[in-house]
Amino acid sequence: AQKVTQAQTEISVVEKEDVTLDCVYETRDTTYYLFWYKQPPSGELVFLIRRNSFDEQNEISGRYSWNFQKSTSSFNFTITASQVVDSAVYFCALSEANFNKFYFGSGTKLNVKP
Amino acid sequence: EAGVAQSPRYKIIEKRQSVAFWCNPISGHATLYWYQQILGQGPKLLIQFQNNGVVDDSQLPKDRFSAERLKGVDSTLKIQPAKLEDSAVYLCASSLSQLEEKLFFGSGTQLSVL
Numbered sequence: 001a002q003k004v005t006q007a008q009t010e011i012s013v014v015e016k017e018d019v020t021l022d023c024v025y026e027t028r029d030t031t032y033y034l035f036w037y038k039q040p041p042s043g044e045l046v047f048l049i050r051r052n053s054f055d056e057q058n059e060i061s062g063r064y065s066w067n068f069q070k071s072t073s074s075f076n077f078t079i080t081a082s083q084v085v086d087s088a089v090y091f092c093a094l095s096e097a098n099f100n101k102f103y104f105g106s107g108t109k110l111n112v113k114p
Numbered sequence: 115e116a117g118v119a120q121s122p123r124y125k126i127i128e129k130r131q132s133v134a135f136w137c138n139p140i141s142g143h144a145t146l147y148w149y150q151q152i153l154g155q156g157p158k159l160l161i162q163f164q165n166n167g168v169v170d171d172s173q174l175p176k177d178r179f180s181a182e183r184l185k186g187v188d189s190t191l192k193i194q195p196a197k198l199e200d201s202a203v204y205l206c207a208s209s210l211s212q213l214e215e216k217l218f219f220g221s222g223t224q225l226s227v228l
Contacts (some may be wrong), residue, residue, distance in 0.1 A: 004156070033215060043203065043221040044117070045157070050215050091156050095215070101170065102217070104156030 002027050004094050006105035013082050014113050021077040021108045023092030029053075031097040034068065034075045039089040039107070048090075051075065082112045116140065118220035120206050126226045132194035135223045138187070139208030145169075147217065148181055148191050149205040157205055163189065164211075193225075201227045 003026040013019045025034065036048040049059065051068050059066045063080045079086055092105040119138040127133050139146050144165050149157035160179065162169040166186040174181070178197070183189040193200055203222040209215075 006156075009154075035215075037219075043205075043224075045205070045207075045217070045219040047216050047218075093156070101159060102157075104158070106154065106156050 002029075002032075002094050002096070002101070002103040004092050004103050004105035006090075006092055006108050008108045009106075010109040010111065012111040012113065015084060016081050018078060018080050019082050019110065019112075021079075021090050021092075021110065023075045023077065023105060025073050025075065025092070025094045027094060029096060033095045033097075035093040035095065035102070036066065036075075036077050037091045037093060037104075039091060041088070045091065048077075079110075082110075084112050084114055086110060087112045118206055118208055118218050120204075120220035120223055122223055123221065124224045124226075126228065127196055128228050129198055130195040132192065133196055133225065134190050134192045135204050135206075135225075137189045137191070137206030137220060139189075139206070140218055142210065143208035143218070144186070144211050145209045146183055146189050147207040147209075148189070149207065151203040151205055151222070153202070160191070160204075196225075196227045198227050201225055 005024045032053045034051045037045040039045045056068050065078045067076045089107045089109045091107045094103045121136050146163045148160040150160050151157045160174045161171040161181045163183045166183050181191045203224050205222045206220045207217040209217050
């Protein structure tokens with residue numbers, strides 16, 4: 001069965017600190033996709049990144065970076081030099097090969113204080 | 115480009131009452147999803163439509179929940195009768211097609227059942 005675990009319920013940091021959000025997944029599929037979504041206070045989830053199971057290259061996009069390790073079934077998300085606007089709930093998700101079903105973790109609430 | 119529209123934004127009802135939510139996806143998006151997000155949890159898929167046909171409703175409590183997308187555009191989700199445990203945010207999402215990785219979410223309808 002597919003499962004996504006985000007063990008960190010809530011994290012608080014001070015602006016400009018780096019922060020890493022953990023995501024561990026379970027799946028028996030060989031082809032799958034991993035995602036991160038951001039949910040600001042307004043409510044709508046915003047797509048951040050997608051990774052397929054065959055691509056373990058880390059990715060960097062501005063202050064955001066993602067570390068995908070199949071050996072530990074983890075897909076962690078790091079924000080460098082955090083800003084107050086980064087405050088949100090972040091969800092890690094797993095989908096089957098055809099994107100037919102998405103399995104979301106329980107989310108990590110990030111509080112960035114000025 | 116207009117996003118996914120949902121209404122109402124908030125709804126408070128008493129248990130055993132009925133309630134309906136409306137969603138208008140992004141123009142041209144063939145696939146529409148309804149998710150239930152209970153406080154502190156990640157979104158859980160209730161039903162997925164491809165145009166006006168149901169792709170997956172395996173997690174929809176069909177004894178009380180119903181959904182339709184008659185013309186393959188906007189959709190309504192109904193709960194009748196509501197229970198206390200239905201209190202949640204109901205999120206609508208859409209994507210260009212069933213094989214599209216990126217979901218676009220609305221801001222959701224926050225339902226409180228008293």
